[in-house]
Amino acid sequence: MKHVKAINLRAQALEARAKGELPDIYALQMQLPMSCSTVFDPGWEVDGMFGLAGLCQPMENDLYGCSADCWWPAQVPDELVNYPGWSDQCSAAVRDWQKIKFIQGGP
Amino acid sequence: MKKRISTRLLGIVLGGAWALFLPLSGLAQAGQEWIYITTLPNKIVVLDGEKDEIVREIPLRGTPYYLTATRDGRKVFVITGRRQYIDIIDAEQGKVVDSITLSQEKSKARFYGLAASPEGDRLYINVLTSREELDELVAEPPYVAMVDLKTKKVVGTIPVPYGIGALFPLSQGPQVYAFGRDLYTLDPVQRKIVRTTGLAHPQIGGEGPMNALPFWTHYVKDGLFSSPYVEGGDPVTHAPKIGLLLFDTVNGKLDKIELGPPIPIFSAVVSPDRQTAYGVFTQLTVVDLKEKRITKAVPLQASYYTLDVSSNGKKLYISGAAPEVVVMDAGSFQVLKTIPLPGNTFDLRVIPREF
Numbered sequence: 001m002k003h004v005k006a007i008n009l010r011a012q013a014l015e016a017r018a019k020g021e022l023p024d025i026y027a028l029q030m031q032l033p034m035s036c037s038t039v040f041d042p043g044w045e046v047d048g049m050f051g052l053a054g055l056c057q058p059m060e061n062d063l064y065g066c067s068a069d070c071w072w073p074a075q076v077p078d079e080l081v082n083y084p085g086w087s088d089q090c091s092a093a094v095r096d097w098q099k100i101k102f103i104q105g106g107p
Numbered sequence: 108m109k110k111r112i113s114t115r116l117l118g119i120v121l122g123g124a125w126a127l128f129l130p131l132s133g134l135a136q137a138g139q140e141w142i143y144i145t146t147l148p149n150k151i152v153v154l155d156g157e158k159d160e161i162v163r164e165i166p167l168r169g170t171p172y173y174l175t176a177t178r179d180g181r182k183v184f185v186i187t188g189r190r191q192y193i194d195i196i197d198a199e200q201g202k203v204v205d206s207i208t209l210s211q212e213k214s215k216a217r218f219y220g221l222a223a224s225p226e227g228d229r230l231y232i233n234v235l236t237s238r239e240e241l242d243e244l245v246a247e248p249p250y251v252a253m254v255d256l257k258t259k260k261v262v263g264t265i266p267v268p269y270g271i272g273a274l275f276p277l278s279q280g281p282q283v284y285a286f287g288r289d290l291y292t293l294d295p296v297q298r299k300i301v302r303t304t305g306l307a308h309p310q311i312g313g314e315g316p317m318n319a320l321p322f323w324t325h326y327v328k329d330g331l332f333s334s335p336y337v338e339g340g341d342p343v344t345h346a347p348k349i350g351l352l353l354f355d356t357v358n359g360k361l362d363k364i365e366l367g368p369p370i371p372i373f374s375a376v377v378s379p380d381r382q383t384a385y386g387v388f389t390q391l392t393v394v395d396l397k398e399k400r401i402t403k404a405v406p407l408q409a410s411y412y413t414l415d416v417s418s419n420g421k422k423l424y425i426s427g428a429a430p431e432v433v434v435m436d437a438g439s440f441q442v443l444k445t446i447p448l449p450g451n452t453f454d455l456r457v458i459p460r461e462f
Contacts, residue, residue: 010243053371054371054388055410056389056410056428057389057409057410058409061409061410061428061429061430061451062410063451064147064170064428064451064453065427065428065451065453068170068172068453069172069190079170080190080217081189084169084170084189085169087147087148088147088148088149091146091147091148091430091449091450091451092147092430092448092449092450092451093430093451094429094430095430
């Protein structure tokens with residue numbers, strides 16, 4: 001690795017961050033136990049207390065709360081940037097979840 | 108004959124007057140407040156606060172997020188269009204009459220938190236901008252934009268930290284408060300933060316950092332704004348505790364009530380008489396603000412993000428997430444009505460009609 005040299009701005013920033021010259025990026029939320037909104041645990045599986053009481057019930061109700069603002073971009077489509085309107089055919093997820101569209105490939 | 112004509116004429120005149128009066132009387136008898144609910148995929152549903160019935164559906168340009176209004180309820184503002192637009196609704200006409208965006212072709216400005224000035228002439232918007240460069244997106248420093256509502260122009264900006272989700276002005280102004288990881292007092296004249304009240308970064312020794320979710324920040328006019336917090340870093344016990352932040356929108360005083368071990372509260376609202384706070388998520392949690400303790404927990408049929416209270420304090424409106432709104436008696440905590448809505452919801456606000 002000693003022969004690899006950062007030549008563009010992003011690589012230089014990564015290098016500087018690794019050396020501690022730049023502040024690390026930290027998550028907006030802290031690891032505190034108050035439902036899935038304030039933890040970066042899987043969220044839909046367990047809450048911050050490793051239980052179920054802090055989860056949305058039923059899960060379908062929270063689907064768009066998770067996608068519309070990119071709270072969980074790995075689990076649900078990122079509606080704010082890449083997949084706007086993916087849920088338009090299914091506005092009430094708990095009633096007509098069969099109409100939810102699948103998304104394919106990357107943005 | 109003359110008398111018969113007169114009677115007939117009188118009947119026609121009275122009938123016409125009655126026909127004219129009907130729509131007016133309908134308006135006059137309608138609730139003194141409307142409940143606005145942002146609903147997927149692209150509309151606001153409006154309930155009449157008297158009958159608790161849907162009276163309007165207002166189409167928007169896209170998914171609606173959070174909303175606020177002028178103090179008289181004449182204008183309603185809603186963040187929509189991938190957070191890049193604020194649609195302005197004329198409450199009387201019940202339709203979108205204007206919109207604001209700060210995005211440009213290579214620069215996307217998204218809105219997280221908005222508030223109207225007490226005079227209703229200015230909008231404060233927390234703006235996060237990403238600029239498209241040749242090979243990367245550059246996040247620009249966040250700021251609060253002050254937008255003149257007559258010209259729709261930005262008349263000033265105030266630099267703020269990341270993480271702000273809500274703005275609210277004092278009832279008489281001029282300060283505006285920005286609620287995020289900490290609570291920031293903004294001075295629109297000096298255009299800078301003049302005070303930081305530590306929440307995530309406590310300034311008092313022995314206090315652990317507090318985490319609060321700065322969304323669904325509802326409060327009655329000239330009332331207390333409340334938000335649940337979790338304090339997780341007690342230096343001695345390390346035991347997490349939940350409580351309520353209480354912010355007086357008249358004098359700017361911040362207080363907090365500790366409630367004990369964490370319970371599911373997503374957002375909260377305080378009654379107009381300032382005696383009771385209601386927290387909501389999978390249950391409705393009732394807090395006596397005088398005794399500073401939880402007095403009741405009412406199980407709910409689903410989880411809800413948010414709630415608001417009627418201006419007379421007698422009814423609670425609960426929604427957010429679920430495609431429905433629950434109307435609950437704030438005395439008996441009986442569900443008065445569950446109204447199905449066209450889609451999942453985000454925000455709900457009780458907005459007085461003073462026009």
